[in-house]
Structures are given as C-alpha cells and as structure tokens.
C-alpha cells in the first residue's frame with residue numbers, strides 16, 4: 300500500500316482525536332496541519348509534534364499532501380471539500396457533507412470527474428448497535444425492513460455552547476442556530492447504513508424554540524431557523540418507514556445520546572437509552588445483547604481538557620466486543636478512541652482507501668444519501684410538514700472496488 304501524506308484542516312477539538320491516529324497509522328508518511336488561528340495552530344502542532352503547518356486551506360491545497368482531512372466548523376465543509384477536490388486532494392470530512400442539495404451534487408460531480416476518494420467521517424456508522432444490526436440484516440435475521448427509528452438527542456447546554464464559542468467569535472450564536480436537520484447523519488445513517496436502502500420522501504415537523512438565549516429564531520442565525528428540535532418521517536426505497544429525531548433542546552443526558560431501534564418481518568432490535576434487546580418470531584423470549592454492545596469507557600486515555608466536561612464521555616469511549624478490532628493496525632492498540640470506538644475505524648478506512656485507491660464504506664454517494672434527507676426534511680418543516688421527494692444521487696461510478 301502506498302504511504303500517504305495527510306493535511307488536517309482545522310486544529311479544533313475534534314481534529315485532536317484524529318491527528319494521533321493518522322500519525323500512528325502505518326499507511327501514513329506524514330501529517331501536516333492547517334488553521335486560520337495562528338496561536339491554536341502552533342499549540343496543536345506542538346502538542347502532536349507536527350512540523351509542517353499552513354495558514355489555511357489555500358496553502359494546504361498548494362502543498363504536496365495527497366489528502367485533506369476537514370475538521371472545520373459544520374457549516375464550512377462543502378466549499379472547502381470542493382476546493383480540496385479541485386486541487387487534486389482526496390478528502391475526509393467530518394459530518395455533515397453539506398447543507399444544500401446544490402453542494403451535495405457539486406461534491407459528487409467533483410468526485411465523479413476526478414476519481415478521488417471522498418469519505419464522510421460519520422461516527423454512527425461504527426456504533427456497536429449499528430454494526431450489530433448491519434451484521435444481522437445482512438444475514439437475513441430481520442427479514443424485510445419494516446420500520447426504524449434513530450435519534451441524536453443533544454441539548455445545547457451539554458457542551459455545545461462552549462463548542463460553538465470555541466471558534467465562533469462574537470457571532471457564535473448565528474452559527475449555533477444551525478437547523479438540527481442540517482446535521483442529520485448521526486441518526487439517518489444508523490438505519491440506512493444497515494439496510495442499504497435510500498430515503499425517497501420525507502415529512503418533517505419542527506419545534507419552535509422558546510429558550511431565552513434566542514439562538515433558534517427567525518433572523519437570529521445564518522439560516523433564519525426557528526427550530527431547535529425536528530422530527531422527520533421518511534419512506535424508504537425498500538418499502539419501509541423510518542423516524543428520525545434531531546433534538547438540540549431536550550431534557551436528556553446520559554451516555555447514550557445517539558441510539559436506534561429497527562423492526563423487520565422476522566426479527567427486531569430495540570434500544571432504549573442504555574439497554575439493547577433482540578427479538579424474533581423464532582426465538583421465544585427477548586435476548587439481552589447489551590454485553591456485546593457495551594463500550595469500554597475511559598480505557599487508557601484521559602480526555603482533552605479543552606473538551607467541555609459534558610462532551611468528554613463521547614471523546615473517550617472505546618471498543619465494544621462487537622467491533623472487529625483485528626482489522627485495525629497494531630499501532631492503534633491502546634491508543635485513544637472515541638464515539639463508541641468509531642474513531643479508529645474511520646481513520647483506518649480513510650488511510651486504506653486512499654493508499655489502495657478503493658471506495659471506503661462511507662463514500663461520497665453514501666454520504667449524500669445520509670445527508671440529503673435532512674436537507675429536505677428542514678424544508679418540509681418550514682412548510683408545515685409537507686411530504687417532499689428526496690433526490691436519488693445514484694451510486695458509485697464504474698471501476699471502483701470496495702475497501
């Protein structure tokens with residue numbers, strides 16, 4: 300496998316979870332770092348002993364890196380992705396891929412034209428419950444897909460104020476009001492990455508926010524968005540149905556703020572907070588599968604002190620028994636992980652995909668399929684729940700082999 304050079308764009312909180320993994324991966328020759336904040340750039344480069352730094356995207360695009368891993372704020376991703384692809388760089392991008400259909404299509408067009416790897420860093424794809432359901436669905440244990448539900452419940456007071464202030468300057472509230480359904484992939488990918496079907500139609504309702512911080516109000520944010528919580532019902536291309544909740548103002552805490560349930564004609568998986576059960580027509584009783592899906596918390600790692608206390612659990616949660624740890628590079632053993640063990644798999648997928656020039660599991664077309672339902676859902680919520688069609692972005696161009 301060809302060793303690759305990765306340039307990390309954005310030296311913020313999330314990037315710090317991935318820089319050590321990219322550095323340790325045997326398929327990586329060097330890691331460079333870019334940030335528009337010179338002081339943060341210097342600090343993070345020093346912490347991780349990175350000697351090659353750049354003042355921003357343009358400089359990084361002119362460098363000799365093979366790939367750019369984007370960890371900038373959520374509303375900046377699409378134009379930066381397009382610029383990086385146009386500069387001939389493979390792209391890894393934290394979610395979301397984009398928040399307009401035009402940008403989703405523009406990224407796909409660049410990927411089709413260039414033949415470069417694009418990968419979305421969707422952590423839910425490697426959550427234990429998603430892996431469990433994907434394995435059992437592939438074996439036929441669910442039968443036909445009937446209904447799925449997934450949610451990302453994250454109140455703004457749980458670390459989000461600090462996260463948005465970290466890079467948002469005095470205008471941080473204008474970005475914090477990002478429509479919840481523009482960040483839909485933690486929930487949407489849990490169901491669609493299991494069945495492989497796409498969402499074809501969506502109807503969504505929004506909760507008009509009333510909080511005194513005034514973040515979610517018409518005129519108060521860049522998207523004129525009044526909704527802090529959004530609930531979407533979708534029709535899926537396999538004849539099934541799903542419900543996705545993206546909540547940012549919700550009385551919910553606890554470790555598990557991203558979880559799912561799925562019902563098929565033969566078997567079902569139900570997850571409530573921290574309990575997971577399997578049930579089927581053939582097995583007489585409920586099967587508790589929580590041991591298999593339990594993540595090892597806080598193993599071998601201390602959370603970054605820059606990360607708000609209420610977010611730290613997420614940033615240090617590690618592998619569960621269901622994870623195929625053997626496929627990871629030896630070098631990752633005992634290294635930091637996070638978001639239920641997903642970080643190491645995402646970093647490994649990207650390095651291998653670029654080095655071997657293969658399609659990673661969360662390739663551009665899957666990223667589009669996980670992201671577009673939310674873009675249309677928000678439009679539906681603004682129209683009082685009107686059922687709207689979701690475009691079909693198709694699948695990978697011919698010639699790709701899968702990782």
Ligand SMILES: NC(=O)c1ccc[n+]([C@@H]2O[C@H](COP(=O)([O-])OP(=O)(O)OC[C@H]3O[C@@H](n4cnc5c(N)ncnc54)[C@H](O)[C@@H]3O)[C@@H](O)[C@H]2O)c1
Pocket residue numbers: 308309310311312313314333334335336339354355356370371372373374375393394395420421422462465466467638
């Ligand atoms: N579970 C998950 O998938 C998960 C978890 C946490 C964060 N995230 C995502 O990761 C991304 C980063 O989050 P974060 O909390 O680290 O943000 P952050 O604000 O801490 O960091 C973003 C960094 O990008 C830099 N930046 C902005 N524009 C730039 C440019 N043009 N060139 C170079 N640097 C630039 C900023 O200066 C800042 O240092 C967000 O999109 C967030 O949604 C995903």
